[in-house]
Amino acid sequence: MPMSARIIDGRALAAEVRNEVAKGVAALVAGGAAVPELAVVLIGDDPASHVYVSNKVRQTEAVGMRSRRFVLAADTPERLLLDLIEQLNRDPAVSGILVQFPLPPQIDAARVVTAIRPDKDVDGFNPLNVGRTAAGMEGALVPCTPLGILRLIKSVHDDIAGFGALVVGASNVVGRPMARLLLQEMCTVSIAHVRTTDLERRCREADILVVATGVPGLIRGHFIKPGATVIDVGITRIKSGSGAERLVGDVAFDEAIEVAGAITPVPGGVGPMTIACLLANTLGAARMEAARSKAKEANVTTAV
Numbered sequence: 001m002p003m004s005a006r007i008i009d010g011r012a013l014a015a016e017v018r019n020e021v022a023k024g025v026a027a028l029v030a031g032g033a034a035v036p037e038l039a040v041v042l043i044g045d046d047p048a049s050h051v052y053v054s055n056k057v058r059q060t061e062a063v064g065m066r067s068r069r070f071v072l073a074a075d076t077p078e079r080l081l082l083d084l085i086e087q088l089n090r091d092p093a094v095s096g097i098l099v100q101f102p103l104p105p106q107i108d109a110a111r112v113v114t115a116i117r118p119d120k121d122v123d124g125f126n127p128l129n130v131g132r133t134a135a136g137m138e139g140a141l142v143p144c145t146p147l148g149i150l151r152l153i154k155s156v157h158d159d160i161a162g163f164g165a166l167v168v169g170a171s172n173v174v175g176r177p178m179a180r181l182l183l184q185e186m187c188t189v190s191i192a193h194v195r196t197t198d199l200e201r202r203c204r205e206a207d208i209l210v211v212a213t214g215v216p217g218l219i220r221g222h223f224i225k226p227g228a229t230v231i232d233v234g235i236t237r238i239k240s241g242s243g244a245e246r247l248v249g250d251v252a253f254d255e256a257i258e259v260a261g262a263i264t265p266v267p268g269g270v271g272p273m274t275i276a277c278l279l280a281n282t283l284g285a286a287r288m289e290a291a292r293s294k295a296k297e298a299n300v301t302t303a304v
């Protein structure tokens with residue numbers, strides 16, 4: 001008899017996270033701290049990025065935080081962006097800073113993420129946070145999409161220690177930090193990528209399969225281990241003959257649902273968790289700042 005996987009509802013889980021953040025913000029402010037504030041910087045005209053940034057600003061305000069949005073022209077020189085980041089780094093009202101990706105070609109992403117102060121780096125892309133996450137250190141700001149994915153997985157399994165996990169995709173935004181988080185949970189982790197030759201065999205061994213390649217339908221139903229938890233990070237817009245647009249993931253959903261134990265849909269899976277976890281990181285950054293200020297007031301020296 002064909003199985004039908006449990007569909008993991010990212011929208012419902014994201015609403016839970018936003019609720020928790022709203023309560024956390026209220027408690028922080030009631031304790032005398034300033035209202036947390038997120039600064040979002042967008043360069044260029046990418047329509048999807050504009051939608052994501054608008055959603056970030058709207059959701060930030062909905063949980064009781066402040067937001068500032070900076071929209072720069074596509075041909076903005078890198079120096080100007082770095083100057084803006086420096087200004088935001090120094091501004092005590094700003095708890096979190098993020099620069100929306102993708103960036104135009106004249107801007108070097110590594111220089112940008114390195115310029116953001118690590119304790120305001122709510123995307124978790126600064127090398128210090130990358131290193132802290134890799135080392136499993138307390139106080140690291142962890143990239144939002146992997147953080148959201150871990151929460152989606154934990155909504156299915158309380159304890160994933162000993163699970164075999166395969167992450168397909170090795171980007172700095174998703175694949176690499178995801179693998180580090182799964183390792184932290186004591187999964188046995190492998191990473192596959194565009195040059196992996198035996199992808200199908202490796203997928204079939206995975207109890208947890210996270211796919212972030214941007215290749216629509218790459219993972220077919222017969223790649224999946226029966227009962228596995230499948231997380232689809234891909235979002236590709238496909239235009240039909242009539243001009244209507246639909247979103248598809250990296251996993252052939254209709255096939256996978258017959259084999260997997262649990263699966264995220266596209267849309268409505270990973271995407272909504274990315275923004276919810278950004279709010280959680282902004283609150284986390286504001287809490288750390290409030291703790292540092294209290295310690296300073298008490299004349300105790302703390303290391304940043």
Ligand SMILES: Nc1nc2c(c(=O)[nH]1)N[C@@H](CN(C=O)c1ccc(C(=O)N[C@@H](CCC(=O)O)C(=O)O)cc1)CN2
Pocket residue numbers: 048052098099100101102123144145173235247266267268269270271272273274275
């Ligand atoms: N600085 C960053 N840039 C980018 C990140 C990031 O985490 N930090 N991630 C992605 C884009 N992104 C957030 O920025 C993002 C992508 C998708 C969604 C989402 O909710 N998707 C919906 C579908 C919405 C649609 O496109 O119609 C879903 O999957 O249900 C939210 C945020 C790259 N850039």
